[in-house]
Every structure is written in structure tokens, then in C-alpha cells.
Amino acid sequence: MFINPLGLTNSATATVSSKFLTSLTKIFAANLRNFPPRIAVALSGGADSVALLNLLVKIKMKKLNDLKIDAITVNHNIRPESTDEVNQLSKLISHLPIEHHVLEIKQKIDPRQMERTARELRYQLMLGACEKLGDGNLFMGHHRDDQLETFLMRMQSNSTLFGLRSMTPVSNFPMVSPTLNLKVVRPLLDIDKSELLNYCKENELVWFEDSTNFMPELTKRNYYRYLLKDEKNKLPPMLHKAKLLDSLSKVEHFNSRIERQIAGMDKSLTARGFVEFDPKTISLKLTVPRDLFSRYSFLTLDRYLFLKTYQVSPNKNFFHDFTKIDSKYAGFFESSSDKKKSSLMQDIFTGHKPNRFTVLNCQFEVSRDDENFKINICRANENARQGYNVLPFEMQEGFTDWLYFDNRIFLRILNKKAANAGKYRLEVYKDSEHLDLLKQGFPNYMDFKRLLNNFNLPVLIKEGKEHDEIVCFPTIDEFSTNFDKDDFSYDIELKKELVEEDEYV
Known part of the structure; x- marks a missing residue:
């Protein structure tokens, strides 16, 4: 060269x-x-x-x-x-x-x-x-x-x-x-x-x-x-290079405008304490003032909600599923024939959406007052027909590799004791699967059981020849009395938020 x-x-x-x-x-x-x-x-x-x-x-x-x-x-x-x-x-x-x-x-x-x-x-x-x-x-x-x-x-x-x-x-x-x-x-x-x-x-x-x-x-x-x-x-003329470049330029201009609106909206809502992300429960509380619906289009609001949901959602095809939030205004070609198309934020605003619903494998709870809409978002219950999310792995003394679980959380575990080596797995907590194990290792389980049920939290399980044991719930730092907490430590990282100020000029 x-x-x-x-x-x-x-x-x-x-x-x-x-x-x-x-x-x-x-x-x-x-x-x-x-x-x-x-x-x-x-x-x-x-x-x-x-x-x-x-x-x-x-x-x-x-x-x-x-x-x-x-x-x-x-x-x-x-x-x-x-x-x-x-x-x-x-x-x-x-x-x-x-x-x-x-x-x-x-x-x-x-x-x-x-x-x-x-x-x-x-x-x-x-x-x-x-x-x-x-x-x-x-x-x-x-x-x-x-x-x-x-x-x-x-x-x-x-x-x-x-x-x-x-x-x-x-x-x-x-x-x-x-x-x-x-x-x-x-x-x-x-x-x-x-x-x-x-x-x-x-x-x-x-x-x-x-x-x-x-x-x-x-x-x-x-x-x-x-x-x-x-x-x-x-x-045909519409597929000639000049025409395609012109269409692409218009799409780029549209996206840039929406991005600027979303960045400004997020900055304002965050400054007012209206955006609360909890890393322990991997959940989001979002307060949307009613006046936003007169200042921004439903499409802009839908896109904002979609991006804010990213950290919470375990959806594997998240970026291909925006139409589950907005199939009404997000199309490139206009279509008025399909009456089934919808906008989630429009349906929330007009009251056409129930107070509790599931989208993108997330549970949404909506409450309203004269000034605001309050939207709580957490992981939805797992669906048995779609299969449960299970991540098996071997743990030896020392650090494990980074484990990516539930399309939401990275976990790296340090096992300080050779006797703890063996087969482990990560799952999403469910009473139907884990309640008996929970009672065996957590005398105080009622103190945090509501969190487990409401937020579908990750649980670390050690596999045994005769029976399995819950080791801990990493995100809320609750350890079983059957294990010495000092024998383990772990690092947790979550998916990076999508709505942020651009670090490039």
C-alpha cells in the first residue's frame, strides 16, 4: 500500500x-x-x-x-x-x-x-x-x-x-x-x-x-x-440515484429534527425529576406533563417512550419493533386504509389504552391526574409458551466471564472459595418455580418478595445433585443464609441508555 x-x-x-x-x-x-x-x-x-x-x-x-x-x-x-x-x-x-x-x-x-x-x-x-x-x-x-x-x-x-x-x-x-x-x-x-x-x-x-x-x-x-x-x-424514475438520495436526505432531516426534540424533552424532564430509573429493579418511572402533548407530535412522544424503554426491555428484537409503539405515524408511505394502526402515546392521552398493559416484553402501568401522566415500566412476566430465559454456566474459583442475561444485565462473579465451584444458572424469579427454594434460604424473604414478583428480578441458582439452591438476587444484593456472602462479589452493568446528549460535536 x-x-x-x-x-x-x-x-x-x-x-x-x-x-x-x-x-x-x-x-x-x-x-x-x-x-x-x-x-x-x-x-x-x-x-x-x-x-x-x-x-x-x-x-x-x-x-x-x-x-x-x-x-x-x-x-x-x-x-x-x-x-x-x-x-x-x-x-x-x-x-x-x-x-x-x-x-x-x-x-x-x-x-x-x-x-x-x-x-x-x-x-x-x-x-x-x-x-x-x-x-x-x-x-x-x-x-x-x-x-x-x-x-x-x-x-x-x-x-x-x-x-x-x-x-x-x-x-x-x-x-x-x-x-x-x-x-x-x-x-x-x-x-x-x-x-x-x-x-x-x-x-x-x-x-x-x-x-x-x-x-x-x-x-x-x-x-x-x-x-x-x-x-x-x-x-423507474423513483429508483434513480438522484431521487433516492433526495428521499434519503429528507429522511435524515426528519430524524435529526426528532432527535433534537427528544434530547431537549429528556433534558427538561430529567431536570424536573420526572425520569427515575432504578438500577436495582431495572425499572423506570416516567412523568409526562399534559402540556407536552400540545408541544410535541405523538410520533415524537412515541419515539421518546420507545428509547427510554430500551434499558428495561428484554426484547431480543427491540430495534425492529418500534411499530409496536407506533404503527400509525411512523410509516414512510401514507396509508389511511388500515384502521388497526395505533400510537401508544395517543392512546394513553385519549384514554383508549387500559391502565395496565404489556408492550416490548415490558409491563406498563399508567395513572393520570389533572397535570400529568405517570408511566411505570418494568419487565413483564415471562411467557411459558415462548420459553423461560435460562443462562447456565460453570463457575470455578476466581472471576467468571461477563455473563449477559435477559438482554438487560451484564454480571461478572468473583468466587473466592474453591468449594463453591460447580454448575450455576441465572433465571428470572417466578413464584411457581422458585418459591420453595426462596423459603429455604431466606428467612426474611417477605421483606423483599414484593420486589421479586413486581419486577421479575434475576436470581442466581447453584445446581446440586439432590436439589438446587438460590445463592442470591444480585441486583438487590440479597444473599441466601446457606452461603457466606463474603465468598462472593460481583460486578453489574446494565445496557447503556439510548437517550443522551451526543458526545460528538
Whole structure:
């Protein structure tokens, strides 16, 4: 890989470099003063990621000499030539002032689930690497053509106005971590694929083409990539690139406006003590003044409630289920034919919703007075038909790995006594399953039983040859008298709240 420190002599180089610096300045402020000291780069070896790494190395050489760059390459082992390409890539970039980390996917991927499975495995490996390296920002080479493909795919699947936003310059990593608030940074979204290819050619960069990316029958994204090329000029006008970019711009403007409204609303409500999150019960009390319904749209209020519910909800498909909160106002295409569509906050405001109901696997309780609506949100009861949430694990002396339970809580346990080693499991407390065990180890169980029943709290159980025993309820720090509390300690982390002030300028 060739590095031109100036990089402004040729047309594509000048254009791409200018757009890239503009994007970084929007994300990290003037003179890149908020740029992190260490970053990771997803380096597949394709033209997009090779160009991105080249641009970042130039920034390091010209402006950020102390910047540490970790290039992360994931070998999917899908194609026979992939290992050879990874080895060649390592040699090509060996002279650069970066660290290169190669991760291997060893599981066999079902061709019928190729795109989804490969993405999940790749993300798991990249998250683990970023946790180990301490990289809080993962740069990815998504460009404008990728954005249009995503937009078209989501439009075809009837995504909401929020889903149609597609990719943003900065977003949360799609997998949660107990130790790292990992951000995905995409500084190439305003740059076309053709511009990146020309940039690579002008700078004499070597990249590798993945032949599977050009097989329309292999993945849905490949099909839309082929479709957007429109080589036979058969696409209708609404699917032309200029029209799609215009629609995407309108969706982005809409989302930005809603985000600003939500941030202002949350700041005001929090300052007034109207937002109360309890980490012990993993529950939320939200007070909504009646005057908010005249100041904000039902869609804005629905979106706010949805985002605030995230920490409480155990829903595995949370981000795909906004229509359970609002199916009335969130659509991209207007439709007046479906009378079953609804807005949760509108139904609460008009009294069409009962005082107690379940949405997103959360129990909502609503009370009203002349000035406010009070909404209490906690985990709903588990549904036997859907299966109970059980996390079995082995515990030896020392720390366990971080355990992610109920899609809500991270738990890491320190066992200080070898005699306590054995098989354990985490479950959600239920009288029908655990009441007898509760009575055996907690003489004072009536002091906190209401919390267990009302909030469906996690319970740690040790498995025995003859019978099981409850060890503790970690979030409320209640320990069984059958165990020495001093033999254990634990760290607890919850999912990060979604409604927050942007840390990027």
C-alpha cells in the first residue's frame, strides 16, 4: 500500500481527501480536537476499507502524530482464496505505522443465512478485539452506494421513518458490551464507490475483490447492488440515484429534527425529576406533563417512550419493533386504509389504552391526574409458551466471564472459595418455580418478595445433585443464609441508555 503524505495532486485524491476531512471535522470538531487517541479500522481488504485506512494514515502523519491505529481484519473462511488474500494484505500494510490484527471465523456458515450469520460472527470478533485493545471507536468504510443499498432494502421491507435513516456518521455498535461503549464511525458516507476506486488507483493502492459480492443470487444486498447499477436503464424514475438520495436526505432531516426534540424533552424532564430509573429493579418511572402533548407530535412522544424503554426491555428484537409503539405515524408511505394502526402515546392521552398493559416484553402501568401522566415500566412476566430465559454456566474459583442475561444485565462473579465451584444458572424469579427454594434460604424473604414478583428480578441458582439452591438476587444484593456472602462479589452493568446528549460535536 503506497502512502502519499500530501495526497492532493490528482482529482480523485483531492476530492476524496477534502470530503473525508470535512466529514471528520463534523464528527470530531474543528482541527479534529475531539479525535480519540486510539481507533480501530475494519479492514476487509476491499477498495473501501483500503482507501479508509490510507486516508486515516495520512491524517495521522499530517495532523495526529500520536494517533494509534488498530486495523482489524476478519477472515470469514468462506472462499478458498481468502486466507491467501489476508496474508497478502498483512504484507502490503506491514510498513505502515499501525497494528494489524487478523481474526478467524472458524464456524461453518449456512449459505441460506450467509449475510446475517457472517455479519453477526464478524461483529462478535470485532467487538472482542476492541474490548481487548481499548478502542472505543471502530471506523468502517461504508460509502454512499452502501447507504443507498441499505435505504432501498429497508424501503422494500416497509421500514419506519427511523429505520429508513439507514447508516449515520456515528452510531452505537450493534452489540452491547459491559466494558466498552463502542461507537461506529463512518466518515465515507458522502463519497461514491466510484470515487473511492479512482482514489485507490491514483494512490497506487492494492485491494482485493470478493467475488461473492457480485453474485445477485447470494444475498439480498448483492441483489440491490446489482439492481442499482441499472445497466439496462430499466429502473423507474423513483429508483434513480438522484431521487433516492433526495428521499434519503429528507429522511435524515426528519430524524435529526426528532432527535433534537427528544434530547431537549429528556433534558427538561430529567431536570424536573420526572425520569427515575432504578438500577436495582431495572425499572423506570416516567412523568409526562399534559402540556407536552400540545408541544410535541405523538410520533415524537412515541419515539421518546420507545428509547427510554430500551434499558428495561428484554426484547431480543427491540430495534425492529418500534411499530409496536407506533404503527400509525411512523410509516414512510401514507396509508389511511388500515384502521388497526395505533400510537401508544395517543392512546394513553385519549384514554383508549387500559391502565395496565404489556408492550416490548415490558409491563406498563399508567395513572393520570389533572397535570400529568405517570408511566411505570418494568419487565413483564415471562411467557411459558415462548420459553423461560435460562443462562447456565460453570463457575470455578476466581472471576467468571461477563455473563449477559435477559438482554438487560451484564454480571461478572468473583468466587473466592474453591468449594463453591460447580454448575450455576441465572433465571428470572417466578413464584411457581422458585418459591420453595426462596423459603429455604431466606428467612426474611417477605421483606423483599414484593420486589421479586413486581419486577421479575434475576436470581442466581447453584445446581446440586439432590436439589438446587438460590445463592442470591444480585441486583438487590440479597444473599441466601446457606452461603457466606463474603465468598462472593460481583460486578453489574446494565445496557447503556439510548437517550443522551451526543458526545460528538
